[in-house]
Amino acid sequence: MTTLQVFVDGVGVYAPGLNGWAHARTVFAAPQTYQATHLQLPSIDSLPAAERRRLGVAVKLAMAAGYDATQQSLIDLQQLATVFASSAGDCDNCHHILEALSSSDRAISPTRFHNSVHNAAAGYWSIASGSQKPSTSLSAYDAGFGAALLEAASQIRSNAQPCLLVAFDTPYPQPLHDLRKIANPFGVALLLTPQRQTTTLCGLTLELTQEPAHPMSTPDLETIRCNVPAARALPLLSALATLQPQNLVIEYLPGLNLAITLQP
Amino acid sequence: MRADMQDFDCRNNRLAQLALEQDGFIQSVQAAAERYGRKRIGVFLGSSTSGILSSEQAYRERDPVSGALPASHSYRHTHNMFSVADFVRHYADLQGPAYVVSTACSSSAKVFGIAQRMIGCGLIDAAVVGGVDSLCLTTLYGFNSLQLVSSHPCMPFDAERDGISIGEGAAFILLERADQAQTDDILLSGVGESSDAHHMSSPHPEGLGARLAMQAALDMAGLQPESIGYINLHGTATPSNDAAEDLGVTSLFGTTTPCSSTKGHTGHTLGAAGAVEAVICAIALRYDFLPGGVGTRTTDPRLHCNYLLANQGLAINHALSNSFGFGGSNCSLLLSRKRA
Numbered sequence: 001m002t003t004l005q006v007f008v009d010g011v012g013v014y015a016p017g018l019n020g021w022a023h024a025r026t027v028f029a030a031p032q033t034y035q036a037t038h039l040q041l042p043s044i045d046s047l048p049a050a051e052r053r054r055l056g057v058a059v060k061l062a063m064a065a066g067y068d069a070t071q072q073s074l075i076d077l078q079q080l081a082t083v084f085a086s087s088a089g090d091c092d093n094c095h096h097i098l099e100a101l102s103s104s105d106r107a108i109s110p111t112r113f114h115n116s117v118h119n120a121a122a123g124y125w126s127i128a129s130g131s132q133k134p135s136t137s138l139s140a141y142d143a144g145f146g147a148a149l150l151e152a153a154s155q156i157r158s159n160a161q162p163c164l165l166v167a168f169d170t171p172y173p174q175p176l177h178d179l180r181k182i183a184n185p186f187g188v189a190l191l192l193t194p195q196r197q198t199t200t201l202c203g204l205t206l207e208l209t210q211e212p213a214h215p216m217s218t219p220d221l222e223t224i225r226c227n228v229p230a231a232r233a234l235p236l237l238s239a240l241a242t243l244q245p246q247n248l249v250i251e252y253l254p255g256l257n258l259a260i261t262l263q264p
Numbered sequence: 265m266r267a268d269m270q271d272f273d274c275r276n277n278r279l280a281q282l283a284l285e286q287d288g289f290i291q292s293v294q295a296a297a298e299r300y301g302r303k304r305i306g307v308f309l310g311s312s313t314s315g316i317l318s319s320e321q322a323y324r325e326r327d328p329v330s331g332a333l334p335a336s337h338s339y340r341h342t343h344n345m346f347s348v349a350d351f352v353r354h355y356a357d358l359q360g361p362a363y364v365v366s367t368a369c370s371s372s373a374k375v376f377g378i379a380q381r382m383i384g385c386g387l388i389d390a391a392v393v394g395g396v397d398s399l400c401l402t403t404l405y406g407f408n409s410l411q412l413v414s415s416h417p418c419m420p421f422d423a424e425r426d427g428i429s430i431g432e433g434a435a436f437i438l439l440e441r442a443d444q445a446q447t448d449d450i451l452l453s454g455v456g457e458s459s460d461a462h463h464m465s466s467p468h469p470e471g472l473g474a475r476l477a478m479q480a481a482l483d484m485a486g487l488q489p490e491s492i493g494y495i496n497l498h499g500t501a502t503p504s505n506d507a508a509e510d511l512g513v514t515s516l517f518g519t520t521t522p523c524s525s526t527k528g529h530t531g532h533t534l535g536a537a538g539a540v541e542a543v544i545c546a547i548a549l550r551y552d553f554l555p556g557g558v559g560t561r562t563t564d565p566r567l568h569c570n571y572l573l574a575n576q577g578l579a580i581n582h583a584l585s586n587s588f589g590f591g592g593s594n595c596s597l598l599l600s601r602k603r604a
Binding site for chain 2: 002004051085087088089094097098099100101102106107108109110112113114115116117118119120122123124126127129130131132133134135136137138139140141143144147150151154155157158174175176178179180208252253255256
């Protein structure tokens with residue numbers, strides 16, 4: 001079987017009870033201590049105030065995870081390619097547009113419209129970082145994290161350039177929440193590189209597999225894994241917290257998962 | 265909608281099915297599945313709004329008391345951005361990797377790069393790539409709020425151009441490993457991607473991001489600008505987009521390479537434009553035919569690329585297709601005809 005090897009240079013995560021990677025790794029080291037709290041996000045100071053005012057929670061979440069993963073790295077953000085994945089982008093913004101379009105006047109604002117594009121987070125990231133490198137924005141319903149990992153790894157193996165992966169999801173408000181139950185916000189980022197370097201945390205070897213995905217060891221975190229697409233990353237985040245050599249399987253599409261071997 | 269695919273029934277997936285059933289395409293996909301195996305074929309599609317029209321309609325039918333959407337609304341199989349790839353993967357019974365790229369109007373150009381990389385890495389042997397976008401209120405009212413919609417059929421590169429005509433479209437391409445390519449086959453010889461890092465809905469005024477994408481496509485193909493026989497411009501017909509693209513094109517290619525936008529023929533098919541216009545480039549290469557722009561009367565004297573106003577018969581070896589989207593997402597595809 002074909003395998004793809006990449007190296008992890010940084011990790012970022014924000015979710016209720018996971019306040020950045022430095023905090024989250026202590027939680028993963030003792031998962032029974034996990035406590036869901038309100039999502040706490042740092043302010044995004046890298047954008048001009050005019051742009052910053054336009055950001056919804058989904059974009060702030062994506063950017064916070066991205067900065068968390070890159071803050072310890074020596075890699076120049078201006079030279080960094082990006083892969084963003086989200087089931088549905090900014091779900092609050094989508095709901096407001098749908099409400100407006102079902103009203104009598106149907107007018108929507110320019111800001112609502114340009115925030116509605118699925119690549120809004122990627123667009124704001126590129127403006128904030130000044131990166132003119134390639135950027136893509138994916139959706140795969142529940143499989144977005146696996147899709148982003150496959151995409152980032154195949155980019156890195158093709159062009160030997162580092163890549164920042166960001167997967168994020170936020171809940172829809174009602175009435176769409178009844179039809180698409182995303183339980184809570186979750187943003188995860190991985191700074192991936194083609195070669196081991198002094199700042200490397202570990203190597204990852206990826207392979208498509210039909211083996212079932214691994215669950216989390218505690219009910220709280222397993223519930224989040226199953227109910228937020230981006231949280232399908234949790235078994236990998238947990239492995240990255242301890243950095244022990246191990247094999248794990250994360251969920252991608254039905255019948256097609258991703259086997260990952262972690263090499264410290 | 266095919267009987268076993270009723271869950272996916274919406275305007276966007278109906279359009280996808282219509283396109284899949286043209287020109288023996290689905291039969292070619294099934295033949296590839298026989299050759300390579302169903303797990304060895306990926307599905308990578310672009311869309312900007314997927315089947316959001318279904319949720320627009322459902323919001324107008326909310327329960328007046330509870331606010332609930334009609335029980336018949338299938339969000340997952342219609343509105344969700346992945347829906348069209350999920351639909352095509354099931355319709356063709358393919359089992360390889362799949363996802364949707366949604367980077368506004370560059371979406372279905374960028375999927376060619378995904379397939380190329382995955383084939384290159386050995387993850388798959390072939391992929392169904394393409395794009396599907398259909399009319400919805402979100403794009404109609406959204407582009408209108410930005411005052412980017414023309415009140416006439418659009419006039420790319422015309423001095424009097426005043427905005428886009430929103431179109432809808434679907435195009436699919438079966439990409440396979442190139443090691444068995446035959447004379448006259450169409451090759452994907454370069455993919456160039458870049459970001460403007462400038463503004464969410466306006467292009468870089470000097471077309472810098474566009475130029476970076478075109479240069480990257482040339483670099484991957486190992487070709488010089490003078491080798492390119494035709495450029496299918498993004499050419500949306502907004503004053504600023506065409507001006508920025510013209511600067512990007514002429515700074516790299518000079519003013520002699522034949523160019524045109526086919527948005528006058530098709531309207532702007534948004535997330536499907538990359539795939540639709542790649543097919544137009546393939547036709548140009550296969551049939552020695554350069555399409556003149558439709559709708560344009562007098563090219564803008566402030567724009568300097570060699571804009572074709574009439575069809576031209578000419579055998580060319582390489583064609584470039586530009587697709588640029590909101591968020592500053594740029595992609596150029598370089599297609600070539602394999603010569604003996």
